Amino acid sequence: MSDQIGQWETRGKTQTLFRRFNFERYAQTRDFMDALSELAQADGVHPQNINFSSTYVNVTLDPTDSGQANHLLAQRIDALYKPTGH
């Protein structure tokens, strides 16, 4: 069973969030990965899992400590996504 929350999908019994980000070129993918890394470093939190190749990044987010889907982190990651610019 899966639900949509914005562009993110909840997966599994726990409130894991999943979203796929697509890019036209590796340079854009790399910029997004760099931004994700900076966010993780600044916050001391990082996604449960990141799976990426040259033109996509799949991100999975753990629930918050209270067991809710981590919408706040999802929105902050959405804000990093610039699929066509460079």
Added chain:
Amino acid sequence: MSDQIGQWETRGKTQTLFRRFNFERYAQTRDFMDALSELAQADGVHPQNINFSSTYVNVTLDPTDSGQANHLLAQRIDALYKPTGH
């Protein structure tokens, strides 16, 4: 069917190489990811797929243009791996 080549495993009919790198802390994982990114940027090549979390990085390498397992890239990635240092 899978074979071992050093610490890497060939997977599938094509000569894809796969290796899991384990780390004690996220800071080490991040350093390894940064080094991988620099290697990709310098060479203009990047792994087919990278899947990582706080304490591991799974790397899959495409075969070379001639269809052979990419041992050279595997060895260069091995050289970046510092599981305990920082």
